[in-house]
Amino acid sequence: MSSSLNPEKEILIVGAGPVGLTMAASLAQSGISCRIIDKADAPSQWSKALGIFPRTLEVFENLGVIKPVLETGKPLHKINLQAQQQRLGSVSFNTVNSPYPFVISLPQSQTERILREHLAHLGVKVQQNVELVGLKPHEGGVTATLHHADGQQETYQPSWLVGCDGSRSKVRELLGIPFVGSHYQESFVLADVKIDGSLPDNEATAFYYADGVLALFPLPGERFRVIISWPQKLAASEPTLAQIQALVDRASALNLQLSDPIWISKFHISRRKVRQYRMGRVFLAGDAAHVHSPAGGQGMNTGIQDAHNLGWKLALVAAGLSPSSLLDSYQIEREPVASEVLLFTDMITRVATLRNPFAQFLRNVMMSVGMKISAITVRGANTLAEVNISYRHSPIVANSQPSFFANLNPGTVKAGDRAPDAQLHQLSGQPVRIFELLGKRQVLLLFIDGEILSKIYQNWWAKVREIEENYPETITVYPIFSRKELATDLEKNYSILIDSEQRFAQQYQITESCLYLIRPDGYICFCSPLSEWERLQAYLKRIFY
The missing domain is CATH 3.50.50.60 (FAD/NAD(P)-binding domain)
Structure with a gap:
Protein backbone atom coordinates (compact mmCIF):
# COMPACT_ATOMS: atom_id res chain seq x y z
CA MET A 1 0.00 0.00 0.00
CA GLY A 51 19.98 10.60 34.75
CA ILE A 52 17.71 13.46 33.68
CA PHE A 53 19.65 16.67 34.21
CA PRO A 54 18.28 20.16 35.00
CA ARG A 55 18.11 21.52 31.45
CA THR A 56 16.26 18.41 30.26
CA LEU A 57 13.86 18.75 33.18
CA GLU A 58 13.16 22.28 31.90
CA VAL A 59 12.44 20.78 28.47
CA PHE A 60 10.02 18.35 30.09
CA GLU A 61 8.25 21.24 31.81
CA ASN A 62 7.91 22.90 28.42
CA LEU A 63 6.42 19.71 26.96
CA GLY A 64 4.00 19.27 29.87
CA VAL A 65 5.43 16.06 31.37
CA ILE A 66 7.43 17.39 34.31
CA LYS A 67 4.89 16.40 36.98
CA PRO A 68 4.95 12.60 36.34
CA VAL A 69 8.74 12.71 35.86
CA LEU A 70 9.23 14.32 39.28
CA GLU A 71 6.64 12.05 40.93
CA THR A 72 8.17 8.85 39.50
CA GLY A 73 11.90 9.64 39.67
CA LYS A 74 14.36 10.01 42.54
CA PRO A 75 16.13 13.38 43.00
CA LEU A 76 19.93 13.21 43.27
CA HIS A 77 21.55 16.36 44.64
CA LYS A 78 25.22 15.55 44.53
CA ILE A 79 27.93 13.44 42.86
CA ASN A 80 30.65 12.29 45.26
CA LEU A 81 34.11 11.31 44.07
CA GLN A 82 36.43 8.99 45.98
CA ALA A 83 39.67 7.12 45.46
CA GLN A 84 38.90 4.04 47.52
CA GLN A 85 39.25 5.36 51.12
CA GLN A 86 40.22 8.92 50.12
CA ARG A 87 37.42 11.43 49.57
CA LEU A 88 38.34 13.69 46.65
CA GLY A 89 35.31 16.00 46.69
CA SER A 90 31.82 16.41 45.32
CA VAL A 91 29.79 18.30 42.74
CA SER A 92 26.53 19.71 44.08
CA PHE A 93 23.64 20.64 41.80
CA ASN A 94 22.19 22.99 44.42
CA THR A 95 24.18 25.81 42.80
CA VAL A 96 22.57 25.37 39.37
CA ASN A 97 20.38 28.34 38.40
CA SER A 98 17.30 26.34 37.45
CA PRO A 99 13.88 25.53 38.92
CA TYR A 100 15.24 21.98 39.06
CA PRO A 101 18.66 22.09 40.80
CA PHE A 102 19.06 18.32 40.92
CA VAL A 103 19.25 15.23 38.73
CA ILE A 104 16.26 12.92 38.46
CA SER A 105 17.17 9.25 38.48
CA LEU A 106 14.56 7.49 36.36
CA VAL A 180 33.26 9.09 12.26
CA GLY A 181 35.08 8.07 15.43
CA SER A 182 36.55 5.12 17.30
CA HIS A 183 36.02 2.53 20.05
CA TYR A 184 37.50 2.69 23.54
CA GLN A 185 39.57 -0.31 24.58
CA GLU A 186 37.89 -0.56 27.99
CA SER A 187 34.85 -2.70 28.68
CA PHE A 188 32.30 -2.07 31.43
CA VAL A 189 29.55 -3.94 33.24
CA LEU A 190 26.31 -2.55 34.60
CA ALA A 191 24.00 -4.15 37.11
CA ASP A 192 20.74 -3.01 38.67
CA VAL A 193 20.87 -4.48 42.17
CA LYS A 194 20.02 -4.01 45.81
CA ILE A 195 22.93 -2.84 47.97
CA ASP A 196 23.29 -3.21 51.70
CA GLY A 197 25.78 -0.69 53.05
CA SER A 198 26.30 2.94 54.01
CA LEU A 199 25.39 4.68 50.76
CA PRO A 200 23.24 7.84 50.57
CA ASP A 201 20.10 7.28 48.51
CA ASN A 202 20.00 10.85 47.15
CA GLU A 203 23.58 11.11 45.91
CA ALA A 204 25.63 9.32 43.26
CA THR A 205 29.13 8.12 44.12
CA ALA A 206 32.12 7.29 41.91
CA PHE A 207 35.29 5.50 43.02
CA TYR A 208 38.65 5.60 41.26
CA TYR A 209 40.71 2.48 41.88
CA ALA A 210 43.76 0.75 40.46
CA ASP A 211 41.91 -1.15 37.72
CA GLY A 212 39.43 1.51 36.63
CA VAL A 213 36.30 3.15 37.97
CA LEU A 214 33.16 2.19 39.90
CA ALA A 215 29.99 4.32 39.81
CA LEU A 216 26.90 3.84 41.97
CA PHE A 217 23.60 5.58 41.17
CA PRO A 218 20.47 5.29 43.33
CA LEU A 219 17.36 4.18 41.44
CA PRO A 220 13.73 4.80 42.41
CA GLY A 221 12.82 2.24 45.02
CA GLU A 222 15.54 0.29 46.80
CA ARG A 223 17.97 -0.45 43.99
CA PHE A 224 21.20 1.02 42.66
CA ARG A 225 22.79 1.05 39.22
CA VAL A 226 26.34 -0.28 39.40
CA ILE A 227 28.78 0.51 36.57
CA ILE A 228 32.31 -0.85 36.88
CA SER A 229 35.34 -1.44 34.67
CA TRP A 230 35.45 -5.02 33.37
CA PRO A 231 38.89 -6.69 33.42
CA GLN A 232 40.43 -7.63 30.08
CA LYS A 233 41.13 -11.15 31.36
CA LEU A 234 37.35 -11.66 31.70
CA ALA A 235 36.52 -10.16 28.29
CA ALA A 236 35.24 -13.44 26.86
CA SER A 237 32.98 -14.29 29.80
CA GLU A 238 29.51 -13.10 30.72
CA PRO A 239 29.49 -11.28 34.07
CA THR A 240 27.96 -12.83 37.17
CA LEU A 241 26.86 -11.18 40.40
CA ALA A 242 29.72 -12.88 42.26
CA GLN A 243 32.28 -11.43 39.85
CA ILE A 244 30.76 -7.95 40.13
CA GLN A 245 30.76 -8.24 43.93
CA ALA A 246 34.46 -9.08 43.89
CA LEU A 247 35.21 -6.04 41.72
CA VAL A 248 33.15 -3.75 43.95
CA ASP A 249 35.01 -5.05 47.01
CA ARG A 250 38.29 -4.18 45.30
CA ALA A 251 37.15 -0.73 44.14
CA SER A 252 35.58 0.51 47.35
CA ALA A 253 36.65 0.42 50.97
CA LEU A 254 32.98 0.42 51.97
CA ASN A 255 31.36 -2.83 52.98
CA LEU A 256 28.77 -3.06 50.19
CA GLN A 257 26.75 -6.24 49.70
CA LEU A 258 25.08 -6.68 46.31
CA SER A 259 22.00 -8.84 45.86
CA ASP A 260 18.88 -9.51 43.81
CA PRO A 261 20.01 -8.35 40.34
CA ILE A 262 17.27 -7.60 37.82
CA TRP A 263 19.62 -6.69 34.97
CA ILE A 264 23.30 -7.41 34.31
CA SER A 265 24.92 -6.38 31.04
CA LYS A 266 28.42 -5.98 29.61
CA PHE A 267 29.02 -3.13 27.20
CA HIS A 268 31.67 -1.35 25.17
CA ILE A 269 31.75 2.36 24.47
CA SER A 270 32.81 4.53 21.55
CA ARG A 271 32.88 8.16 20.50
CA ARG A 272 31.46 8.93 17.05
CA LYS A 273 29.71 11.80 15.32
CA LEU A 354 44.16 5.73 33.96
CA ARG A 355 46.26 2.64 34.64
CA ASN A 356 49.69 4.09 35.45
CA PRO A 357 50.05 4.28 39.26
CA PHE A 358 51.93 7.60 39.18
CA ALA A 359 49.35 9.13 36.81
CA GLN A 360 46.62 7.91 39.17
CA PHE A 361 48.40 9.52 42.12
CA LEU A 362 48.70 12.86 40.30
CA ARG A 363 45.06 12.66 39.24
CA ASN A 364 43.89 12.10 42.80
CA VAL A 365 46.01 14.95 44.19
CA MET A 366 44.83 17.38 41.49
CA MET A 367 41.20 16.34 41.94
CA SER A 368 41.30 16.70 45.72
CA VAL A 369 42.74 20.22 45.38
CA GLY A 370 40.59 21.33 42.46
CA MET A 371 37.33 20.16 43.99
CA LYS A 372 37.90 22.40 46.98
CA ILE A 373 37.63 25.43 44.68
CA SER A 374 33.97 26.41 44.41
CA ALA A 375 34.38 28.04 40.98
CA ILE A 376 35.50 24.69 39.57
CA THR A 377 32.71 22.63 41.13
CA VAL A 378 30.05 25.21 40.17
CA ARG A 379 31.24 25.18 36.58
CA GLY A 380 31.30 21.38 36.61
CA ALA A 381 27.72 21.26 37.89
CA ASN A 382 26.56 23.73 35.22
CA THR A 383 28.32 21.74 32.49
CA LEU A 384 26.66 18.50 33.58
CA ALA A 385 23.33 20.31 33.97
CA GLU A 386 23.69 21.70 30.40
CA VAL A 387 22.34 25.09 31.47
CA ASN A 388 25.32 26.99 30.01
CA ILE A 389 24.74 25.90 26.42
CA SER A 390 24.47 28.99 24.22
CA TYR A 391 23.69 29.64 20.55
CA ARG A 392 25.21 33.13 20.32
CA HIS A 393 26.90 32.12 17.05
CA SER A 394 23.59 31.10 15.42
CA PRO A 395 22.36 32.96 12.32
CA ILE A 396 18.83 33.13 13.77
CA VAL A 397 19.70 35.11 16.90
CA ALA A 398 20.48 38.83 17.11
CA ASN A 399 21.48 41.50 19.61
CA SER A 400 20.64 45.01 18.45
CA GLN A 401 23.59 46.63 20.21
CA PRO A 402 27.14 46.34 18.78
CA SER A 403 29.09 43.39 20.18
CA PHE A 404 31.64 45.69 21.88
CA PHE A 405 28.97 47.24 24.10
CA ALA A 406 27.16 43.91 24.52
CA ASN A 407 30.34 42.38 25.94
CA LEU A 408 31.12 45.13 28.43
CA ASN A 409 29.17 43.19 31.04
CA PRO A 410 29.97 39.49 30.45
CA GLY A 411 27.25 38.43 32.89
CA THR A 412 24.45 40.02 30.90
CA VAL A 413 22.01 37.62 29.28
CA LYS A 414 22.35 37.93 25.50
CA ALA A 415 20.63 36.62 22.40
CA GLY A 416 21.50 32.95 21.97
CA ASP A 417 21.60 32.27 25.72
CA ARG A 418 19.15 30.11 27.61
CA ALA A 419 16.46 32.35 29.08
CA PRO A 420 16.67 32.26 32.89
CA ASP A 421 13.50 31.60 34.84
CA ALA A 422 12.12 34.28 37.17
CA GLN A 423 8.96 34.75 39.17
CA LEU A 424 6.71 37.69 38.28
CA HIS A 425 3.20 38.65 39.39
CA GLN A 426 0.01 39.39 37.53
CA LEU A 427 -1.90 42.58 38.41
CA SER A 428 -4.10 40.42 40.61
CA GLY A 429 -1.05 39.38 42.63
CA GLN A 430 -1.03 35.82 41.25
CA PRO A 431 2.57 34.59 40.79
CA VAL A 432 3.70 33.40 37.35
CA ARG A 433 7.10 32.15 36.17
CA ILE A 434 8.81 32.95 32.86
CA PHE A 435 8.98 29.22 32.04
CA GLU A 436 5.22 28.96 32.46
CA LEU A 437 4.79 31.46 29.62
CA LEU A 438 6.77 29.37 27.15
CA GLY A 439 5.11 26.92 24.79
CA LYS A 440 4.58 26.63 21.06
CA ARG A 441 4.84 30.39 20.44
CA GLN A 442 7.66 32.91 20.62
CA VAL A 443 7.31 35.03 23.76
CA LEU A 444 8.09 38.75 23.58
CA LEU A 445 8.89 40.22 27.00
CA LEU A 446 8.91 44.01 27.22
CA PHE A 447 10.52 45.37 30.39
CA ILE A 448 9.47 48.94 31.19
CA ASP A 449 10.71 51.20 33.96
CA GLY A 450 9.48 54.65 34.96
CA GLU A 451 12.10 56.64 33.10
CA ILE A 452 11.22 55.43 29.63
CA LEU A 453 7.47 55.14 30.08
CA SER A 454 6.77 58.88 29.86
CA LYS A 455 8.87 59.25 26.70
CA ILE A 456 7.44 56.49 24.53
CA TYR A 457 4.01 55.81 26.01
CA GLN A 458 1.97 57.17 23.05
CA ASN A 459 3.94 55.19 20.46
CA TRP A 460 4.51 52.08 22.49
CA TRP A 461 1.08 50.47 22.45
CA ALA A 462 0.72 51.03 18.70
CA LYS A 463 3.97 49.12 18.11
CA VAL A 464 2.81 46.25 20.31
CA ARG A 465 -0.50 46.02 18.44
CA GLU A 466 1.31 46.01 15.11
CA ILE A 467 3.48 43.03 16.12
CA GLU A 468 0.50 41.04 17.39
CA GLU A 469 -1.51 41.81 14.24
CA ASN A 470 1.36 40.81 11.93
CA TYR A 471 2.25 37.61 13.81
CA PRO A 472 -0.96 36.39 15.49
CA GLU A 473 0.01 32.69 15.33
CA THR A 474 3.64 32.98 16.33
CA ILE A 475 4.15 35.69 19.00
CA THR A 476 2.60 36.42 22.38
CA VAL A 477 3.46 39.72 24.08
CA TYR A 478 3.87 40.22 27.84
CA PRO A 479 4.64 43.73 29.13
CA ILE A 480 6.63 43.62 32.37
CA PHE A 481 6.65 46.68 34.61
CA SER A 482 9.21 47.24 37.32
CA ARG A 483 6.52 48.61 39.64
CA LYS A 484 2.77 48.03 39.77
CA GLU A 485 1.89 51.72 39.92
CA LEU A 486 3.41 52.24 36.45
CA ALA A 487 0.66 50.05 34.95
CA THR A 488 -2.28 51.48 36.91
CA ASP A 489 -3.75 53.66 34.16
CA LEU A 490 -2.96 51.41 31.17
CA GLU A 491 -5.47 49.48 29.11
CA LYS A 492 -5.86 45.95 30.44
CA ASN A 493 -6.22 43.94 27.22
CA TYR A 494 -2.65 42.64 27.65
CA SER A 495 -1.27 40.10 30.12
CA ILE A 496 0.58 42.69 32.18
CA LEU A 497 3.18 41.36 34.61
CA ILE A 498 4.93 43.07 37.51
CA ASP A 499 8.55 42.54 38.57
CA SER A 500 7.83 43.85 42.07
CA GLU A 501 10.60 41.80 43.69
CA GLN A 502 13.15 42.62 40.95
CA ARG A 503 13.76 38.93 40.25
CA PHE A 504 13.45 39.33 36.47
CA ALA A 505 15.76 42.36 36.46
CA GLN A 506 18.31 40.50 38.59
CA GLN A 507 18.25 37.26 36.59
CA TYR A 508 18.63 39.11 33.28
CA GLN A 509 20.95 41.78 34.77
CA ILE A 510 18.81 44.54 33.27
CA THR A 511 20.03 48.15 33.49
CA GLU A 512 17.49 49.82 31.15
CA SER A 513 14.10 49.26 29.59
CA CYS A 514 14.48 46.50 27.04
CA LEU A 515 12.85 43.63 25.20
CA TYR A 516 13.56 39.91 24.87
CA LEU A 517 12.13 37.56 22.30
CA ILE A 518 12.26 33.98 23.63
CA ARG A 519 11.99 30.94 21.36
CA PRO A 520 9.69 28.01 22.14
CA ASP A 521 12.75 25.98 23.25
CA GLY A 522 13.58 28.56 25.92
CA TYR A 523 16.50 30.37 24.24
CA ILE A 524 16.61 34.11 23.61
CA CYS A 525 16.63 34.87 19.90
CA PHE A 526 16.54 38.68 19.99
CA CYS A 527 17.19 41.35 22.61
CA SER A 528 17.54 45.11 22.44
CA PRO A 529 16.70 48.37 24.19
CA LEU A 530 12.97 48.94 24.14
CA SER A 531 13.29 51.75 21.60
CA GLU A 532 14.77 49.52 18.87
CA TRP A 533 11.44 48.56 17.27
CA GLU A 534 12.69 48.82 13.69
CA ARG A 535 15.44 46.29 14.29
CA LEU A 536 12.99 43.93 15.95
CA GLN A 537 10.62 44.23 13.00
CA ALA A 538 13.45 43.59 10.54
CA TYR A 539 14.44 40.50 12.53
CA LEU A 540 10.87 39.16 12.57
CA LYS A 541 10.56 39.60 8.80
CA ARG A 542 13.69 37.50 8.37
CA ILE A 543 12.45 34.64 10.57
CA PHE A 544 8.70 34.55 9.84
CA TYR A 545 6.50 34.91 6.81
Missing part, protein backbone atom coordinates in the same frame (compact mmCIF):
# COMPACT_ATOMS: atom_id res chain seq x y z
CA SER A 2 1.07 3.61 -0.46
CA SER A 3 0.25 6.94 1.08
CA SER A 4 0.54 10.47 -0.29
CA LEU A 5 0.16 13.11 2.41
CA ASN A 6 0.09 16.88 2.75
CA PRO A 7 3.67 17.91 1.82
CA GLU A 8 3.48 20.94 4.11
CA LYS A 9 2.74 19.09 7.35
CA GLU A 10 3.25 15.32 7.45
CA ILE A 11 6.44 14.30 9.27
CA LEU A 12 7.79 10.77 9.81
CA ILE A 13 9.84 10.06 12.94
CA VAL A 14 11.90 6.85 12.90
CA GLY A 15 12.68 5.53 16.37
CA ALA A 16 10.56 5.71 19.53
CA GLY A 17 13.17 6.15 22.23
CA PRO A 18 13.29 9.32 24.34
CA VAL A 19 14.59 11.39 21.40
CA GLY A 20 11.92 10.30 18.93
CA LEU A 21 9.18 10.65 21.52
CA THR A 22 10.39 14.17 22.39
CA MET A 23 10.37 15.07 18.70
CA ALA A 24 6.82 13.79 18.31
CA ALA A 25 5.69 15.65 21.43
CA SER A 26 7.24 18.92 20.21
CA LEU A 27 5.44 18.63 16.87
CA ALA A 28 2.12 17.51 18.33
CA GLN A 29 2.25 20.36 20.86
CA SER A 30 2.30 22.73 17.88
CA GLY A 31 -0.54 20.95 16.11
CA ILE A 32 1.67 19.38 13.43
CA SER A 33 0.70 15.94 12.14
CA CYS A 34 3.41 13.34 12.62
CA ARG A 35 3.82 9.58 12.46
CA ILE A 36 6.29 7.78 14.73
CA ILE A 37 7.43 4.22 14.05
CA ASP A 38 9.73 1.73 15.79
CA LYS A 39 10.99 -1.61 14.53
CA ALA A 40 10.77 -3.28 17.96
CA ASP A 41 7.61 -5.26 18.67
CA ALA A 42 7.11 -3.53 22.05
CA PRO A 43 8.60 -0.73 24.18
CA SER A 44 11.87 -1.60 25.90
CA GLN A 45 11.57 -2.70 29.54
CA TRP A 46 15.26 -2.16 30.37
CA SER A 47 16.37 0.75 32.52
CA LYS A 48 19.18 1.91 30.16
CA ALA A 49 19.83 5.67 30.57
CA LEU A 50 18.99 7.01 34.04
CA PRO A 107 14.91 4.33 34.26
CA GLN A 108 14.65 5.08 30.56
CA SER A 109 11.74 2.67 30.26
CA GLN A 110 9.77 4.88 32.66
CA THR A 111 10.78 8.07 30.83
CA GLU A 112 9.54 6.52 27.60
CA ARG A 113 6.30 5.41 29.25
CA ILE A 114 5.58 8.94 30.45
CA LEU A 115 6.30 10.41 27.02
CA ARG A 116 4.15 7.77 25.29
CA GLU A 117 1.23 8.48 27.59
CA HIS A 118 1.61 12.19 26.90
CA LEU A 119 1.67 11.54 23.16
CA ALA A 120 -1.45 9.40 23.40
CA HIS A 121 -3.18 12.32 25.14
CA LEU A 122 -2.17 14.46 22.14
CA GLY A 123 -3.59 11.87 19.74
CA VAL A 124 -0.32 10.28 18.60
CA LYS A 125 0.34 6.54 18.97
CA VAL A 126 3.67 4.84 18.36
CA GLN A 127 3.48 2.22 15.61
CA GLN A 128 5.55 -0.80 16.70
CA ASN A 129 6.87 -3.51 14.41
CA VAL A 130 7.29 -1.07 11.53
CA GLU A 131 10.81 -0.88 10.11
CA LEU A 132 12.32 1.59 7.69
CA VAL A 133 14.02 -0.37 4.88
CA GLY A 134 14.27 2.22 2.11
CA LEU A 135 14.71 5.97 1.91
CA LYS A 136 14.98 8.50 -0.89
CA PRO A 137 14.92 12.24 -0.21
CA HIS A 138 13.77 14.47 -3.08
CA GLU A 139 12.90 18.12 -3.58
CA GLY A 140 9.27 17.87 -2.52
CA GLY A 141 9.68 15.47 0.38
CA VAL A 142 10.84 11.94 1.14
CA THR A 143 9.91 8.50 -0.18
CA ALA A 144 10.24 5.92 2.57
CA THR A 145 9.77 2.17 2.30
CA LEU A 146 8.38 0.60 5.46
CA HIS A 147 8.30 -3.10 6.33
CA HIS A 148 5.41 -4.32 8.53
CA ALA A 149 5.30 -7.37 10.80
CA ASP A 150 2.88 -9.17 8.48
CA GLY A 151 5.40 -8.96 5.65
CA GLN A 152 3.74 -6.13 3.76
CA GLN A 153 5.80 -3.25 2.42
CA GLU A 154 4.46 0.27 2.41
CA THR A 155 5.61 3.18 0.28
CA TYR A 156 5.12 6.27 2.38
CA GLN A 157 5.70 9.89 1.34
CA PRO A 158 6.10 12.31 4.23
CA SER A 159 7.19 15.88 3.73
CA TRP A 160 10.02 15.51 6.26
CA LEU A 161 11.74 12.62 8.07
CA VAL A 162 13.68 12.66 11.35
CA GLY A 163 15.99 9.76 12.21
CA CYS A 164 15.96 9.18 15.97
CA ASP A 165 16.84 5.51 15.64
CA GLY A 166 19.96 5.26 17.75
CA SER A 167 23.63 4.50 17.27
CA ARG A 168 22.92 1.84 14.63
CA SER A 169 20.66 4.23 12.73
CA LYS A 170 19.07 2.81 9.61
CA VAL A 171 18.29 6.34 8.48
CA ARG A 172 21.97 7.28 8.66
CA GLU A 173 22.94 4.06 6.88
CA LEU A 174 20.47 4.59 4.02
CA LEU A 175 21.68 8.18 3.57
CA GLY A 176 25.28 6.96 3.44
CA ILE A 177 26.44 9.45 6.08
CA PRO A 178 29.73 8.36 7.73
CA PHE A 179 29.74 7.90 11.51
CA VAL A 274 28.32 12.61 11.90
CA ARG A 275 29.56 15.68 10.04
CA GLN A 276 26.13 16.51 8.65
CA TYR A 277 22.86 16.45 10.59
CA ARG A 278 20.70 16.99 7.55
CA MET A 279 20.43 15.71 4.00
CA GLY A 280 17.66 17.51 2.15
CA ARG A 281 14.41 16.85 4.00
CA VAL A 282 15.92 14.22 6.33
CA PHE A 283 17.44 14.99 9.74
CA LEU A 284 19.41 13.00 12.32
CA ALA A 285 19.02 13.51 16.07
CA GLY A 286 20.34 11.92 19.26
CA ASP A 287 22.49 8.79 19.04
CA ALA A 288 21.85 8.63 15.30
CA ALA A 289 24.05 11.74 15.06
CA HIS A 290 26.48 11.31 17.96
CA VAL A 291 27.50 8.70 20.55
CA HIS A 292 30.02 8.98 23.35
CA SER A 293 31.07 7.59 26.69
CA PRO A 294 28.25 7.39 29.27
CA ALA A 295 30.53 9.22 31.72
CA GLY A 296 28.65 12.26 32.92
CA GLY A 297 25.26 10.91 31.81
CA GLN A 298 25.01 13.33 28.88
CA GLY A 299 23.80 11.05 26.06
CA MET A 300 20.02 10.93 26.46
CA ASN A 301 19.95 14.54 27.66
CA THR A 302 21.83 15.82 24.61
CA GLY A 303 19.57 13.83 22.29
CA ILE A 304 16.38 15.11 23.90
CA GLN A 305 17.65 18.65 23.49
CA ASP A 306 18.46 17.94 19.82
CA ALA A 307 14.82 17.04 19.31
CA HIS A 308 13.56 20.04 21.26
CA ASN A 309 15.77 22.35 19.19
CA LEU A 310 14.58 20.94 15.86
CA GLY A 311 10.94 20.40 16.83
CA TRP A 312 9.75 24.02 17.04
CA LYS A 313 11.62 24.97 13.86
CA LEU A 314 10.18 22.08 11.89
CA ALA A 315 6.71 22.93 13.22
CA LEU A 316 6.95 26.53 11.99
CA VAL A 317 8.17 25.47 8.55
CA ALA A 318 5.60 22.68 8.24
CA ALA A 319 2.83 25.12 9.17
CA GLY A 320 3.99 27.56 6.50
CA LEU A 321 4.87 30.25 9.08
CA SER A 322 8.65 30.36 8.47
CA PRO A 323 10.95 29.75 5.48
CA SER A 324 12.75 26.41 5.24
CA SER A 325 16.06 28.25 5.74
CA LEU A 326 15.18 28.31 9.44
CA LEU A 327 16.05 24.60 9.51
CA ASP A 328 19.65 25.31 8.52
CA SER A 329 20.22 26.53 12.08
CA TYR A 330 19.64 23.05 13.52
CA GLN A 331 23.11 21.71 12.71
CA ILE A 332 24.75 25.10 13.26
CA GLU A 333 23.41 25.17 16.82
CA ARG A 334 23.55 21.53 17.84
CA GLU A 335 26.71 20.15 16.20
CA PRO A 336 29.05 22.25 18.40
CA VAL A 337 27.15 21.05 21.47
CA ALA A 338 27.74 17.42 20.48
CA SER A 339 31.42 18.14 19.81
CA GLU A 340 31.80 19.65 23.28
CA VAL A 341 30.01 16.69 24.87
CA LEU A 342 32.32 14.26 23.07
CA LEU A 343 35.38 16.15 24.33
CA PHE A 344 34.04 16.45 27.87
CA THR A 345 33.00 12.81 28.24
CA ASP A 346 36.22 11.62 26.60
CA MET A 347 38.23 13.59 29.16
CA ILE A 348 36.20 12.15 32.06
CA THR A 349 36.59 8.62 30.70
CA ARG A 350 40.34 8.84 30.13
CA VAL A 351 40.94 10.40 33.56
CA ALA A 352 38.82 7.71 35.23
CA THR A 353 40.51 4.79 33.48
